[in-house]
Amino acid sequence: MNSPAGAQNSNWALVFACWLLACVSTLGSLFFSEVMGYPPCVLCWYQRICMYPLVLILPIGLFPFDRKVVRYAAPLSLLGALIAVFHLLLVAGYIPESIKPCVQGVPCSDVQIEWFGFVTIPLLSGLSFMLITALLLVAHRRSSE
Amino acid sequence: MKQKHLVIVSAVFLLLAFAAAALLYQNRKSDAAAQAYQRDKSTFVRAHSPVLGNPAAKVDVVEFFDPACETCKEFSPFVKKLMAAHPDKIRLYARYAPFHQGSDQVVKMLEAAKRQGKFWETLDAVFAAQSSWAAHHRPQPELVWNYIGGVGLDIARIRQDMASPEIEKIIQQDLADAKTLNVKATPEFFVNGKPMPSFGYDQLKRLVDEAVAAAY
Numbered sequence: 001m002n003s004p005a006g007a008q009n010s011n012w013a014l015v016f017a018c019w020l021l022a023c024v025s026t027l028g029s030l031f032f033s034e035v036m037g038y039p040p041c042v043l044c045w046y047q048r049i050c051m052y053p054l055v056l057i058l059p060i061g062l063f064p065f066d067r068k069v070v071r072y073a074a075p076l077s078l079l080g081a082l083i084a085v086f087h088l089l090l091v092a093g094y095i096p097e098s099i100k101p102c103v104q105g106v107p108c109s110d111v112q113i114e115w116f117g118f119v120t121i122p123l124l125s126g127l128s129f130m131l132i133t134a135l136l137l138v139a140h141r142r143s144s145e
Numbered sequence: 146m147k148q149k150h151l152v153i154v155s156a157v158f159l160l161l162a163f164a165a166a167a168l169l170y171q172n173r174k175s176d177a178a179a180q181a182y183q184r185d186k187s188t189f190v191r192a193h194s195p196v197l198g199n200p201a202a203k204v205d206v207v208e209f210f211d212p213a214c215e216t217c218k219e220f221s222p223f224v225k226k227l228m229a230a231h232p233d234k235i236r237l238y239a240r241y242a243p244f245h246q247g248s249d250q251v252v253k254m255l256e257a258a259k260r261q262g263k264f265w266e267t268l269d270a271v272f273a274a275q276s277s278w279a280a281h282h283r284p285q286p287e288l289v290w291n292y293i294g295g296v297g298l299d300i301a302r303i304r305q306d307m308a309s310p311e312i313e314k315i316i317q318q319d320l321a322d323a324k325t326l327n328v329k330a331t332p333e334f335f336v337n338g339k340p341m342p343s344f345g346y347d348q349l350k351r352l353v354d355e356a357v358a359a360a361y
Binding site: 030 | 148149151152155156159160162163166167170171327
């Protein structure tokens with residue numbers, strides 16, 4: 001149904017959207033730590049390790065468009081999503097105290113921000129990673145068809 | 146080509162939005178701090194806090210300091226110059242934040258000197274000799290005695306007062322307030338409750354100038 005050029009364009013747009021999400025998440029996390037002064041906990045740092053490289057890797061795949069970019073970016077976003085889910089379970093109390101990985105600095109179960117009563121930092125992170133992963137998978141599917 | 150522009154424009158837009166949000170947030174926070182200060186000054190200034198300047202001044206500069214901190218010593222003449230630039234409009238409050246190992250002993254000396262009405266003179270002597278008793282961030286409080294002879298203190302009484310539990314309590318109170326106010330490094334200044342947006346002489350001068358302009 002789509003011409004090859006049209007398909008490539010819409011895949012480009014998907015990866016571009018992923019890049020925008022990664023940028024907003026990166027700047028958002030820097031705003032929390034550098035402007036608002038909330039120290040990031042250990043799990044937050046692991047999520048940052050997965051998020052920040054996307055800001056650089058994704059645009060390299062955009063110029064010129066390389067459909068393989070999904071293969072380089074998806075492991076990061078998938079791992080980030082897993083850590084965010086773990087973090088959310090920890091905050092919600094589903095994961096017992098004893099296997100909390102963070103002992104120094106800020107406890108990961110601390111809730112530093114709660115907008116509208118349910119939006120926390122790990123929730124924002126998890127949504128962002130999952131959305132990026134989903135968009136990358138759609139782009140991958142379409143380009144391999 | 147159009148795609149390239151899209152990415153560049155997005156990046157510039159996001160960075161500008163970040164900078165604008167940061168600026169807005171800083172301003173809001175600073176206003177909130179000033180309002181909190183007007184409502185309740187107790188964490189900023191305690192009844193025991195040494196004060197310098199006109200008691201009726203409308204601009205309060207609260208300084209958390211450590212006698213062994215080099216930057217505190219360097220700020221000291223600068224703060225006095227600011228006070229001289231706005232005569233009778235500024236009160237300076239000293240708060241203790243002895244973060245260096247051993248400098249709490251020096252704070253005890255200062256607090257004991259305060260009982261003899263010679264806090265600021267003693268502080269000047271302590272700062273003047275700082276490089277001799279606190280070289281390389283390793284304070285040696287026992288050396289300070291060699292440098293405060295010229296102030297005219299009753300040294301025997303200082304030694305006696307230093308052991309008093311009230312003085313220990315004052316230090317603990319100041320350290321607790323420093324923690325509440327998120328003071329992590331010295332010197333930290335609050336001008337009518339507002340912290341410096343970033344550290345530096347000019348930032349402090351601007352805060353003081355603004356506060357004086359607003360109050361007078």
